[in-house]
Amino acid sequence: VFFVILCGTIALGSWSWITMWNTxxxxxxxxxxxxxxxxxxxxxxxxxxxxxxxxxxxxxxxxxxxxxxxxxxxxxxxxxxxxxxxxxxxxxxxxxxxxxxxxxxxxxxxxxxxxxxxxxxxxxxxxxxxxxxxxxxxxxxxxxxxxxxxxxxxxxxxxxxxxxxxxxVNYKGNAYYDNMIQVHERLKKGEKVTAALLGGIECAKCHY
Structure with missing residues (x-):
């Protein structure tokens, strides 16, 4: 009886997991x-x-x-x-x-x-x-x-x-990553990096 209950619990648990995972x-x-x-x-x-x-x-x-x-x-x-x-x-x-x-x-x-x-x-x-x-x-x-x-x-x-x-990531010749590299260079020099430099004032950042 214990073995049947155990198998049933495992089967039901597996079915429930797969069903919820694919919801x-x-x-x-x-x-x-x-x-x-x-x-x-x-x-x-x-x-x-x-x-x-x-x-x-x-x-x-x-x-x-x-x-x-x-x-x-x-x-x-x-x-x-x-x-x-x-x-x-x-x-x-x-x-x-x-x-x-x-x-x-x-x-x-x-x-x-x-x-x-x-x-x-x-x-x-x-x-x-x-x-x-x-x-x-x-x-x-x-x-x-x-x-x-x-x-x-x-x-x-x-x-x-x-x-x-x-x-x-293929960053060579890519203007987006060129900007990111420049930002990292400024960070290495201890310069101030604002959110705006990272695209923080682009409309789609908030209004999407």
Whole structure:
């Protein structure tokens, strides 16, 4: 009886631990989007750069969801007969026959968010993409092969820490680290180093 109770306790404890550990971990999450946009076609076959659409990844905290007007750069004349492209036209109030927009018919596209970090976690795309030279695929997986995007990585604290531990910092020719080196040199000389010198008056430090 003791052995059965012991085994049951271990099994129940293990199950509870795994369940709690994976709470709110949405790896593999793949929601249905209002438009069947193929990353495999655009990023894979056509080799479009990620930042052509996600312009914010290089210069801001958020990668940003592209405006439908970015789609229109091509789709005013490409695949105009496609029902999926006509969803873009409808959302923008665009008439392909007259090539004119009617703002009274425009309505926002209800994209479904795939990657969602908790509010307590601060993540800045530009720090990773521009300063760290991290490839999009490092976190988002082989997007160029995905017909529909899904959450490739677990995005857990453990996963981020492991990446930070194994990623070597390449500071050569990097203006961000040049500034940090200058700060360290000033510290060695006993000079005053203020929070402002470390970026403490940048807007995003508080207003993110």
């Amino acid at each position: 709110n971990v949405h790896q593999g999450y793949q929601p249905v989007q209002p438009i069947k946009y193929s990353h495999k076609l655009h990023a894979g076959v056509m080799k479009m750069e990620c930042q052509y659409c996600h312009t914010g990844a290089f210069k801001s905290k958020n990668a940003s969801i592209p405006s439908l007007n970015v789609c229109m750069n091509c789709h005013k004349s490409v695949k105009t007969e496609s029902p999926e492209i006509h969803k873009i036209y409808d959302a923008l109030g665009y008439d392909p026959n007259t090539a004119k927009y009617d703002s009274t018919k425009a309505k926002p596209m209800q994209w479904v968010r795939v990657h969602n970090l908790p509010d307590l976690a601060y993540f800045n795309h530009s720090q990773h993409v521009k300063v760290g030279n991290v490839k999009c695929q490092t976190c988002h997986g082989p997007v160029e092969t995905m017909q529909e995007v899904y959450q490739y990585s677990p995005l857990t604290m453990k996963w981020c820490i492991q990446c930070h531990k194994r990623t070597e």
